[in-house]
Structure formats: structure tokens, C-alpha cells
Amino acid sequence: MQYPEWIWHNGEIKRWADATAHVMSHALHYGSSVFEGIRCYETPSGPAIFRLNDHNKRLFASAKIYEMQIPYTLEQINAACHEVIKRNGLTKAYLRPFAYRGLGGFGLSAETPIDVSVATWFMGPYLGDGVLEAGIDACVSSWQRFAPNTIPAGAKAGGNYLSGQLVAREARRLGFGEGIALASTGLLSEGAGENLFLVFDGALHTTPVSAALLNGITRNTIITLARDAGLTVVERDLPREYLYLCDELFMCGTAAEITPIRSVDGRQVGAGKPGPVTRQIQDLFFGLFDGRTRDTYGWLDPL
Ligand code: PMP
Incomplete structure (x- = not known):
């Protein structure tokens, strides 16, 4: 740096x-x-x-x-x-x-x-050069997120990131691009520092704020852009195996932007490369910055 x-x-x-x-x-x-x-x-x-x-x-x-x-x-x-x-x-x-x-x-x-x-x-792509195009291989962490009555996941507090460090460091040590954590319920939560979207039959599914996650602003941006483009978005609890069974999967966050996931725990996701819905969401999102998506939301604050 x-x-x-x-x-x-x-x-x-x-x-x-x-x-x-x-x-x-x-x-x-x-x-x-x-x-x-x-x-x-x-x-x-x-x-x-x-x-x-x-x-x-x-x-x-x-x-x-x-x-x-x-x-x-x-x-x-x-x-x-x-x-x-x-x-x-x-x-x-x-x-x-x-x-x-x-x-x-x-x-x-x-x-x-x-x-x-x-x-x-200055910061380029958080999860490495080329990942926005190629996607990453992810794993489910052996570490769970904190239970909701222990540390509030809805706060972006320094102490929360001890959990994120365990998840991210384990994933990198094992040769994966990023780790995904389960909530204390055993259901899907989020990535070490990113929210999750799974695509089934063209519809986007994302885990709910009750699943021990940070209510991401990129997550909210994607929900808004996708709905305005006529796509269905569902916030719902999802079990781990749906990571393997969905058609497409990506993680999102300010740092990670929209990073496609091509495999989880060694199982290929969909076609093993960024799928059409992921690409559409990337286009809508990055379009806000190159002028292809009109900012009708007042999200861009000129310097
Ligand atoms: N979850 C966690 C744990 C994070 O650290 C982040 C990054 N701030 C996100 C999700 C994504 O949030 P946002 O889109 O607001 O950056």
C-alpha cells in the first residue's frame, strides 16, 4: 500500500x-x-x-x-x-x-x-486483479459468525473484524480467494467482508439481516438496481448446500464491488464462470460510474 x-x-x-x-x-x-x-x-x-x-x-x-x-x-x-x-x-x-x-x-x-x-x-480490486472478470473460488469457513445476542453484526465495529480475520485468513491459507461464514443457526450468513447473492432461475436471493450480517450498502444498491431493472429479489434464509446448487453466485461490498464466485468448497457453481445475471448486475453497478446507468437515486456525490 x-x-x-x-x-x-x-x-x-x-x-x-x-x-x-x-x-x-x-x-x-x-x-x-x-x-x-x-x-x-x-x-x-x-x-x-x-x-x-x-x-x-x-x-x-x-x-x-x-x-x-x-x-x-x-x-x-x-x-x-x-x-x-x-x-x-x-x-x-x-x-x-x-x-x-x-x-x-x-x-x-x-x-x-x-x-x-x-x-x-488508491485501491484497486480488493480480492485481487482480474477477479471481477474471472471470479474467485470460495470456501465455507470452519468459523461461524457471532450469534445475534452476542455482538451486533449490524454495527461496523473494529471488534467484529476478529471474526472476519479468522474467516479470511483460513480461506487464504487453504488456497481460496475468500471465505463464507454460516450464522450460529447453521444457515448462510455472508463473506468475511462481503454480502452474498445467489441466483436461481434468473431471480436474486440474498441472506437477510437476521443472518448475522452487515446490512451492506452495495447489497442495498444491487437490490434497488435489480428491482428497477425488473428482476426479482428475495431476502431469505438459505442453507449451505444452496451455494452449490444455485445457477450463479457473487459477493458484494464496497471493497469487493461485485465479485463472481465460480466454485464453493471445490464444487463448481453453475457454468463455473460469471453468469448472465451476475454480468447484468455488474453492468448496472459499474454503469453508474461510466455513465451507462443513470443515477436517478442521487448516489453520486461529485468531489
Ligand atoms: N459484510 C461485511 C462484514 C463487511 O465488512 C462489508 C464491507 N463493509 C460488507 C458486508 C459490505 O458492506 P458495504 O456494501 O456497505 O461495503
């Missing part, structure tokens, strides 16, 4: 190296951070941040769950996202706003200061 020059930290633009936290920061010990991942795309009318306000609303929602008072407004965080991309002269970029319990007090319920940063850097 090539670090950029500037970062937004507690209300100011600073040099990357100067945005430091103390080793005794609460978040380092207890996972008490909340964050977002947002992409900025190049479009025919200039760079635009995708669903900026929706992402940062989720940042505040995650903070609310953990009783963290972010000492800035939503509008200030949105403005910081714009500012840090511009200061770094980036056009195609990933944005990482985050808030964390900093230094001050000790113990789980300590009322620490809430520090806030917005980092940005």
Missing part, C-alpha cells in the same frame, strides 16, 4: 505520519472503534464519492450502538471525506472514516475521548 501524504485527524488535515494514537488507547485493547469503507470513482463528469451520506449515516449508527458520541456532525464528516481526497490529489480512491475510543481512563465502560480520522488511498 502506497501511503498518501495527508490524513484528516480530529478536525485537521495532518501529514500521514503525524496522525498517531497512544498505545494505551481503549480501541487497541478492546476493539472499540467504528468505521466505514467508501469508494470514490472517476465518472465522465469528474470524480464522485459513492453513497457518501449513507455510509457516514451508518458510521453514526454503529457509534450509537456502542454509546460513542462522535464529536462532529454528519455534515462535517462528509466534508472531511471530500477534503482529504482533494488534498491528496486522488480521483479513484477508497475512504476510511473511523471513530475510536482513545486515551483516557481504564476499563471497559470508561468514558474516553472519541477520536476521529478519515484516511484515503
